[in-house]
Amino acid sequence: MLEQGQMQFDCLAKAAGCSNATERSPLECLRKANTTALSTTNCQFSPSFDKKIPSALMNAAYTSSLRHTPSIFGTTANEGTDFAPQTLNSTAEFRAAISYLGPFLSPSALDGLVAINAFSHPAFKCPTYAYAGHLSWVYDWVLSDPEDEASGVRAYHTVELHAIWGPNNTDGHPAKSYLPGGVNAGVVPLMRHYVASFVRWLDPNVGRLEGAPRWEKEVGGRSLRIGGWEGWKRLRERDLARGVGC
Secondary structure, eight states, X not given: OGGGGHHHHHHXXXXXXXXXXXXXXXXXXXXXXXXXXXXXXXXXXXXXXXXSSSSOHHHHHHTTOSOOOOEEEEEETTGGGXXXXXXXXXXXXXXXXXXXXXXXXOHHHHHHHHTSOTTHIIIIIHHHHHHOOTTEEEEEEOOOOHHHHHHTOOXXXXXXXXXXXXXXXXXXXXXGGGSTTSTTTTHHHHHHHHXXXXXXXXXXXXTOOXXXXXXXXXXXXXXXXXXXXXXXXXXXXHHXXXXXXX
C-alpha cells in the first residue's frame, strides 16, 4: 500500500531539500527538484500498490499473471553490506533497524531475518530464484574489488553495473579494479557482450565475447558464476542444497 512507501518518500524529500517546503507541498517541490539530487541519494525505491493497479505485483507474480518474456536476473554475493547501518552492534539494534525499514514485519518475521542475510535473501536472492524460469538467464556475482574486500562491503548490491555499463558510465565512483588495467577489467567486455547480445537477440550467447562460456538458461538451479574464490564456491553449493535461505 502507498502508506508503506512513506519512508522512501521522506528520504527523497530530505535529499532534495523539500522536507520543509513552505511555498508548495513536498510533492510539488520534488517535481521541480534537480535530478542530480534524486539520482545520487541513497534512498530505497520499490513499486507501490495505489489501488489503480488490478493487483499488487507480488500477487501477480505468484499467480503467473505476468507476461513471460526472456529476462536476465542476477544477485551479488554480499548484496546488503553497503546498505546496512555500520553502527549496529547487537541483535536488538539490528531488529530495531529492520523494524524501521519494514514496520509491517511481525516479530516472527524478524526472528526469521535474524537467521539469514536480512537485506540479501528476502530482497534480492530469493525473488531471483523464485521467479527465474525457462526464459531466464541468472548470474551470481561473487567478483570482489580489492578495496571493497578490505572495507568489508565485498561484492555489494549493483557493483556489477560497473561491468555491464562500463566503469565510466555509472555513478562516477567506480571500483578501481574495473578500470582499464585493473584486476577486474577483463569482466567488462565479457558482461557487455552478454548484455548487448541479449538486447539484440533475447539471448546472451549469440553475440557473446569470443571464447566466453555459454550462458545456460536457469533450469534446475543453473547460473553463470562471475569471479569469486573457492571458499565462497563451496559455501554457495551448501546454500543451494538447503534452499539459499529462502
